[in-house]
Amino acid sequence: MIETRGLRKSFTSRQGREKKVVDAVRGVDLDVAEGEIFGFLGPNGAGKTTTLRMLATLIEPDGGSATVAGADLLKDPGEVRRRIGYVAQGGSTWDDSTAREELVLQTRLYGVRKSEALSRAQRVLDGFQLSEYADRKCKTYSGGQRRRVDIALGIIHEPSVVFLDEPTTGLDPQSRAHMWDEIRRLRTEGMTVFITTHYLEEADALCDRLSIMDNGEIVASGTPAALKREISGDVVRVGLPAGAAATAAEVLDTASFVNKLETHDDGVRLYVDDGATAIPLILRALDAGDVPLGTIELHRPSLDDVFLTKTGRSLRED
Amino acid sequence: MKLLRDTGLIFERQMQLLLRNPVWIFVGVFQPVMYLLLFAPLLKPALQVNSNAEAYEIFVPGLLVLLAIFGGLFQGFGLIAELRAGVIERSRVTPVSRLALLLGRSLRDVVSLIAQAVIITLLALLFDLRVFIGYLLLAYLMLALISLMTSAVSYGVALRVKSEDALAPLMNTVAQPVLLLSGILLPLTFAPGWLQGVADWNPFSWAVDGTRALFRGDLGSPDVWQGLVIMAVLAVLAVVWAAREFARSVR
Ligand SMILES: Nc1ncnc2c1ncn2[C@@H]1O[C@H](COP(=O)(O)OP(=O)(O)O)[C@@H](O)[C@H]1O
Ligand SMILES: [Mg+2]
Numbered sequence: 157m158i159e160t161r162g163l164r165k166s167f168t169s170r171q172g173r174e175k176k177v178v179d180a181v182r183g184v185d186l187d188v189a190e191g192e193i194f195g196f197l198g199p200n201g202a203g204k205t206t207t208l209r210m211l212a213t214l215i216e217p218d219g220g221s222a223t224v225a226g227a228d229l230l231k232d233p234g235e236v237r238r239r240i241g242y243v244a245q246g247g248s249t250w251d252d253s254t255a256r257e258e259l260v261l262q263t264r265l266y267g268v269r270k271s272e273a274l275s276r277a278q279r280v281l282d283g284f285q286l287s288e289y290a291d292r293k294c295k296t297y298s299g300g301q302r303r304r305v306d307i308a309l310g311i312i313h314e315p316s317v318v319f320l321d322e323p324t325t326g327l328d329p330q331s332r333a334h335m336w337d338e339i340r341r342l343r344t345e346g347m348t349v350f351i352t353t354h355y356l357e358e359a360d361a362l363c364d365r366l367s368i369m370d371n372g373e374i375v376a377s378g379t380p381a382a383l384k385r386e387i388s389g390d391v392v393r394v395g396l397p398a399g400a401a402a403t404a405a406e407v408l409d410t411a412s413f414v415n416k417l418e419t420h421d422d423g424v425r426l427y428v429d430d431g432a433t434a435i436p437l438i439l440r441a442l443d444a445g446d447v448p449l450g451t452i453e454l455h456r457p458s459l460d461d462v463f464l465t466k467t468g469r470s471l472r473e474d
Numbered sequence: 475m476k477l478l479r480d481t482g483l484i485f486e487r488q489m490q491l492l493l494r495n496p497v498w499i500f501v502g503v504f505q506p507v508m509y510l511l512l513f514a515p516l517l518k519p520a521l522q523v524n525s526n527a528e529a530y531e532i533f534v535p536g537l538l539v540l541l542a543i544f545g546g547l548f549q550g551f552g553l554i555a556e557l558r559a560g561v562i563e564r565s566r567v568t569p570v571s572r573l574a575l576l577l578g579r580s581l582r583d584v585v586s587l588i589a590q591a592v593i594i595t596l597l598a599l600l601f602d603l604r605v606f607i608g609y610l611l612l613a614y615l616m617l618a619l620i621s622l623m624t625s626a627v628s629y630g631v632a633l634r635v636k637s638e639d640a641l642a643p644l645m646n647t648v649a650q651p652v653l654l655l656s657g658i659l660l661p662l663t664f665a666p667g668w669l670q671g672v673a674d675w676n677p678f679s680w681a682v683d684g685t686r687a688l689f690r691g692d693l694g695s696p697d698v699w700q701g702l703v704i705m706a707v708l709a710v711l712a713v714v715w716a717a718r719e720f721a722r723s724v725r
Contacts, residue, residue: 212567234569242567248560252491261487265480265568309564 157317157348158188158211162220165206180206182372183220188350188365190316193343195363196352197459199471203372204352205245208319211350212242225316225348238266241310241318245325245352248306251295255286255305258294259312266313280308284338300331304338311342318342320351324358336362356459356471368463375466384457387465389415390431392438395423395451407445413437423450431456480571484578492582502545502590509537510597521661530603535613535685536658538591542617543652543678545590546624547645549583550632557636562720572721576629576713583625584618591617605689612698613688619705620681623712630716656682680704 163184168177181203188194196204210217211224213233222229225239249258256277263273281287284304289297294305303323311318323339324332339362342349353359359366360380367377376383396404398421405419408426413434416427428434431454442449455461463471492498517529556562565575591614595603605613628645635641656678657665665673673679684701687693 214563214566237567237569240567242564244560244563246560248564250491250556250559250561252494253487257487257490261483262564262568264483265565265570267476267569313568 157190158224160186160222163217164219179372190348192364193349195359195366197359197366198369202369208321212319213237239316241315243306243310243320245321249294254291256290262309263312280312284308300327317348322352360459370467383462387462389429391455392426392431393453400447404447407441477571480574481577484574485581488582503593506594527602530598530601531689534598535689539682540658542587542620543624545587546621547628547649549625550628550641553629553632573717575720576717580622580625584621587621609688613685616685619709623709626712626716630719633719652678658682677704
């Protein structure tokens with residue numbers, strides 16, 4: 157449904173006299189299948205929005221190629237526009253318009269007749285449980301309601317692919333759960349959903365497949381389960397008093413059940429196949445080595461660990 | 475056809491929003507009326523004319539051109555608000571004509587300017603202004619072209635700079651010399667030669683002369699067609715440029 161090869165974009169921004177070039181996206185390859193929820197996970201500034209805006213024909217790539225919903229992005233952006241929906245990160249509704257007005261106009265911009273646009277707007281308002289507020293000005297909506305209007309605007313012309321840029325950022329947990337249901341409903345209706353997020357839980361719970369992006373590049377792709385499996389099993393975090401980490405590392409590094417070991421200021425991090433059986437062995441080894449133990453924690457891998465393994469940084473930190 | 479339809483859709487929405495907020499009618503009419511009431515009485519002696527009617531014949535067209543220029547140049551602020559709200563980006567992912575995104579907005583500006591002009595003309599009639607309706611319509615055409623041009627320029631610049639902080643000084647810098655060098659408020663008849671020479675390079679000066687000729691009832695004056703042609707050419711250039719900005723605008 158979406159296929160990109162070597163998609164690139166850099167921005168030149170001026171800071172005083174100096175020109176600074178930011179390589180926002182540096183060669184992205186993607187393959188998104190029909191009917192899946194595909195996620196783009198990455199920290200702020202990773203290049204997610206820039207990639208989406210290229211795929212949505214809003215900015216021209218500097219290089220690379222892409223096919224979106226069967227149309228060539230560079231040769232036929234008009235056809236791409238007809239087949240996709242795009243919901244921007246920052247929202248898209250006008251304070252003084254009502255949801256219904258926005259939806260009807262949006263539909264008509266795709267060449268739909270007024271009567272058809274009106275009935276379609278009503279259908280979508282019902283679907284998103286917005287009918288109650290449909291004729292109130294957008295500025296009176298709650299954050300969650302307004303976000304649902306944004307999404308309704310992005311899919312009212314029944315596109316085959318919809319791009320949602322951080323659809324749940326800034327929402328409270330309840331609205332977020334509601335939004336997840338809406339997004340799953342879009343998949344049920346046959347749409348391919350391409351969503352960006354910097355929430356690990358969201359990527360894990362919602363996406364069929366995902367790519368992790370950092371610094372303009374894709375560092376890993378796959379289903380959430382496969383990505384987690386790929387980073388070799390469980391992680392055991394051993395918290396240690398200051399100065400003890402080096403000794404602990406010495407003791408444990410040679411142990412056969414440890415696949416990989418990382419030393420941090422406050423302890424060590426062990427990558428093992430099965431944490432439950434590894435913990436007793438770790439305790440015994442540390443005891444034998446006379447290392448004073450602080451805390452021990454078993455950690456089934458999360459997408460954060462995948463990110464950490466691939467980039468050396470944690471996604472949670474920002 | 476698609477262009478017409480799209481322009482109509484954008485125009486309809488913009489008019490709807492404009493009418494929803496009637497404050498502009500008050501603001502847009504109050505100021506010019508103040509000029510008519512408080513400034514115009516100074517004119518009769520200053521212009522050395524014999525009657526109020528004659529003074530208004532000179533003053534009202536200038537005032538209308540002034541409103542067309544300023545009204546247009548400051549429309550970009552509304553567009554920046556739309557940019558920030560994400561409305562423009564949402565339009566740009568649809569297949570809507572980029573020219574229509576501009577024209578729909580500029581046409582709203584033209585319509586609201588003409589409405590303002592009609593109100594002011596009617597008021598001026600109370601002050602003994604007399605103008606032949608056919609000529610008046612031509613004068614309105616001139617105003618429409620000016621407003622189309624200045625609002626398109628303002629939209630184009632707004633899409634480039636994307637911030638009110640940059641737009642305000644830019645537009646003021648453009649507007650001030652344009653105003654001073656066009657003989658808008660007072661004709662340049664009494665200006666020294668060098669000043670008139672400079673004014674010849676100001677397209678709005680031609681527009682004002684043309685509009686005044688129409689209010690005088692002097693259709694035969696070359697000022698009329700010259701003003702209209704110059705404004706029409708500039709309006710087309712401005713529209714083409716600004717529509718391009720709608721097509722390529724980044725965020
Ligand atoms: N229009 C622009 N001009 C200059 N720099 C930009 C522009 N858009 C994005 N960038 C830069 O490109 C990088 C990627 O940004 P973005 O795609 O928005 O990241 P994300 O959506 O993952 O947070 C950032 O460093 C950002 O500052
Ligand atoms: Mg972003």
